Amino acid sequence: METVIGTQAxxxxxxxxxxxxxxxxxxxxxxxxxxxxxxxxxxxxxxxxLLTLTISSAVSNFFLNYLQYTSNLTFFFHK
Numbered sequence: 001m002e003t004v005i006g007t008q009a010x011x012x013x014x015x016x017x018x019x020x021x022x023x024x025x026x027x028x029x030x031x032x033x034x035x036x037x038x039x040x041x042x043x044x045x046x047x048x049x050l051l052t053l054t055i056s057s058a059v060s061n062f063f064l065n066y067l068q069y070t071s072n073l074t075f076f077f078h079k
Contacts, residue, residue, distance in 0.1 A: 012064055019056040019063070027052055 032044045 011067075012060075015063060016056065016060045019060040020052060023052045023056040023059070024048075027055075 027048055032048065036044050036047070
């Protein structure tokens with residue numbers, strides 16, 4: 001039982017990190033200097049970090065929930 005919980009925890013950490021990296025990669029393609037005030041580099045970077053964490057958290061939680069739901073389907077078909 002502990003092995004299953006440990007495996008799920010490791011998988012969740014890896015998935016969260018992968019989605020953080022993918023989200024940062026996607027967000028860094030946007031020209032934030034054109035959207036926000038000039039000379040506010042620190043605020044733009046902080047906004048990018050917070051936006052990355054928000055989006056990646058939502059997407060990775062969706063993905064992890066989907067994996068959990070599909071694994072729980074075995075209980076639906078099990079007698």
